[in-house]
Amino acid sequence: MSETDTIVEVRDLDITFQMNRGQSRVVRDVDLDVARNETLGIIGESGSGKSMLASSFLNAVVEPGVSTGEVTYHPEDGDPIPVLELSESELDRFRWEHVAMVFQGAMSSFNPVTKIRTHFRETLQDHNCDIPAGMDRARELLESVYLDPDRILASHPHELSGGMKQRALIALSLVLEPDVLVLDEPTAALDLLMQRSIVTLLRELQEEYDLTLVFITHDLPLLTKIADRLAVMYAFNVVEIGTTGDLLYNASHPYTRALLDTTPDLNVPVDEMSIIEGSKPDPVDRIPGCSYNPRCPMADDHCRSEEPPMMEVRDTQESACFYYDEAADAVPISAAPDKNPPAGRTTAIDGGDN
Amino acid sequence: MRTDYFVKRVGQAVLTFFATVTLTFVLYRMMPGGPAEALQNVILQQQMGSGNTIDPARVERLVAQYTNLQSDAPLYEQYIQYMSSVFLEQDLGESLYEDASVTSLLAERIPWSMLISVYAMVIGYTVSIVLGAVMAFKEKSRFDSISSIVVIGLNSTPYYVVGILFIFFFGIRNEFFPTGGRVGLGVEEGFNAAFMQSIAYHAALPVLSMSVLGLGTALTMRGNSVRVLGEDYLRVAKLRGLRNSRIATQYVGRNAILPMYTQFMIGIAGVLSSSVIVEEIFSYPGVGLLVYDAIQVRNYPVLMGSLIVFTLVTIVAILIADLTYGFIDPRISSGGTDE
Numbered sequence: 001m002s003e004t005d006t007i008v009e010v011r012d013l014d015i016t017f018q019m020n021r022g023q024s025r026v027v028r029d030v031d032l033d034v035a036r037n038e039t040l041g042i043i044g045e046s047g048s049g050k051s052m053l054a055s056s057f058l059n060a061v062v063e064p065g066v067s068t069g070e071v072t073y074h075p076e077d078g079d080p081i082p083v084l085e086l087s088e089s090e091l092d093r094f095r096w097e098h099v100a101m102v103f104q105g106a107m108s109s110f111n112p113v114t115k116i117r118t119h120f121r122e123t124l125q126d127h128n129c130d131i132p133a134g135m136d137r138a139r140e141l142l143e144s145v146y147l148d149p150d151r152i153l154a155s156h157p158h159e160l161s162g163g164m165k166q167r168a169l170i171a172l173s174l175v176l177e178p179d180v181l182v183l184d185e186p187t188a189a190l191d192l193l194m195q196r197s198i199v200t201l202l203r204e205l206q207e208e209y210d211l212t213l214v215f216i217t218h219d220l221p222l223l224t225k226i227a228d229r230l231a232v233m234y235a236f237n238v239v240e241i242g243t244t245g246d247l248l249y250n251a252s253h254p255y256t257r258a259l260l261d262t263t264p265d266l267n268v269p270v271d272e273m274s275i276i277e278g279s280k281p282d283p284v285d286r287i288p289g290c291s292y293n294p295r296c297p298m299a300d301d302h303c304r305s306e307e308p309p310m311m312e313v314r315d316t317q318e319s320a321c322f323y324y325d326e327a328a329d330a331v332p333i334s335a336a337p338d339k340n341p342p343a344g345r346t347t348a349i350d351g352g353d354n
Numbered sequence: 355m356r357t358d359y360f361v362k363r364v365g366q367a368v369l370t371f372f373a374t375v376t377l378t379f380v381l382y383r384m385m386p387g388g389p390a391e392a393l394q395n396v397i398l399q400q401q402m403g404s405g406n407t408i409d410p411a412r413v414e415r416l417v418a419q420y421t422n423l424q425s426d427a428p429l430y431e432q433y434i435q436y437m438s439s440v441f442l443e444q445d446l447g448e449s450l451y452e453d454a455s456v457t458s459l460l461a462e463r464i465p466w467s468m469l470i471s472v473y474a475m476v477i478g479y480t481v482s483i484v485l486g487a488v489m490a491f492k493e494k495s496r497f498d499s500i501s502s503i504v505v506i507g508l509n510s511t512p513y514y515v516v517g518i519l520f521i522f523f524f525g526i527r528n529e530f531f532p533t534g535g536r537v538g539l540g541v542e543e544g545f546n547a548a549f550m551q552s553i554a555y556h557a558a559l560p561v562l563s564m565s566v567l568g569l570g571t572a573l574t575m576r577g578n579s580v581r582v583l584g585e586d587y588l589r590v591a592k593l594r595g596l597r598n599s600r601i602a603t604q605y606v607g608r609n610a611i612l613p614m615y616t617q618f619m620i621g622i623a624g625v626l627s628s629s630v631i632v633e634e635i636f637s638y639p640g641v642g643l644l645v646y647d648a649i650q651v652r653n654y655p656v657l658m659g660s661l662i663v664f665t666l667v668t669i670v671a672i673l674i675a676d677l678t679y680g681f682i683d684p685r686i687s688s689g690g691t692d693e
Contacts, residue, residue, distance in 0.1 A: 058593060060592070091595070096594045100593075100594075101593050107586075111608075112684075112685060113684060123595075126596045
């Protein structure tokens, strides 16, 4: 990825929650650049901090979470906007006009007592937009997500199916013409076919409306179909980032490699699927050194005492591992998710327990 | 589907109404010293007092005239007679003690009871909705915990105790408000400021003590609002940069109040029935006091008449709630048949 145009710049981002047993740091020292018009996939296991990271793009971390650090939004023209320093009223304007977010649970993202039309109208109204023009755009958007505008606008949320709601929500998120769309598990509650069609749809929308997409999921195969670049999160930080190709074929962090290896494959019996041994770290009691060291087969004293910084693997890829160049040998991957599995393959695990 | 639902609900309401009236009618007749007997005794006493000879046939005729029924006829005949005069002639009979029809007595009293009931409900529920919403927005704050304690305390205090305390503190200790009556003596009746003021002045204490009945709603409202505040659609609304006023009313308010709508309508019945005791405490001459006095002297036609009115109001309120719920909550409108 060329060092062209950054649209969202995250620096030293920390998100903390005060809890009875201490401070919980659910995002730790994250640096991340999102390039204009790219699709960045953020992947990680549950509780790795990916939703929190995404919420901070809109300064929308749920209370009582506190975000510190810098999130800077660079509009196409105009001054950069320091998102974390905006006042409430500035935030109200910033949200949805520059960065919009579609998050998990689209099923319940609409006010159950008002029509879809009201949702579009009130959004336009509260952002002081021209309503007739905005409603025309809403119709256009609904059409481009393959919905019948007249029917959808006149419906109440409960009259729509899950997939329809999700598509209507995507249309709603684009009605103020934002440049960045953050999608937090947008396909979580949908069936497989609907998931794939949403992904196709997003790609079409991205081209049509010049969008930058930030797509968060733990569904790696899905992500590889849409993302230009992938960021892997482990234990509240980004451990590896690179183009989708870099990460699929040349993953240089042992966690990324282990994650790729766990990707379920229909051809493999359930009890032969590989897992990552151990459990994820606690956000309150931080272990010294690399956060992955208790589960890492390569971990040595260096890893246990010092935290690895992001190291450049190649132009487009960075990995937070001291031994990134050895990871490929230490953690073999049986199958890359994007490669077509050879017919008749019976096992996904090389060596190990079989 | 809508028509089916409508017909079904109205049918149910009519059926409930008949059942209630029938049941009460039968129960009254089963009581020792039923209405006809009570009236017979009254007439006998009057006749004896005036020294006239007692003509049983004449007594019978008088009883029949007052209560719309022949006291020696079998129960079902009495029932048919009473029901036909109530429903066909809208005649509820005559009061045993006043020279007035039950209908005219009720017609004179009902507006006064309505006045205090409606104000009590409006004040009680408005205060609780606002209070509940504020408590929810400030969840876990000191204001929230103190208000919760106060509301629970007030809610557990019977409204008649509150009424008596009000009379003591605001009527007797400090003479801020009158302790009884519904309008001052010598105030000219009609549409003038002094009359209106006097009405408000007299209604203040009964209204306030009855509004305590609605206060429990504050806790329901608080609970509902807290639930709505945690909903995904609220988070999305904030992310969409909607105005806070819109979020508070259209999102939190509307979704939190909705489940309470039926409760309000049923609350009308509660307020009406509690008026019996409140009006007695404040000697406020409304339907409640009429009922109370009728019980004291076994004025059965008045009792039956007021009961019919209470039943009617309650059933109509619930019917309206049922039929209109679909308009305020779109999720219900099409689902009427599977209930």
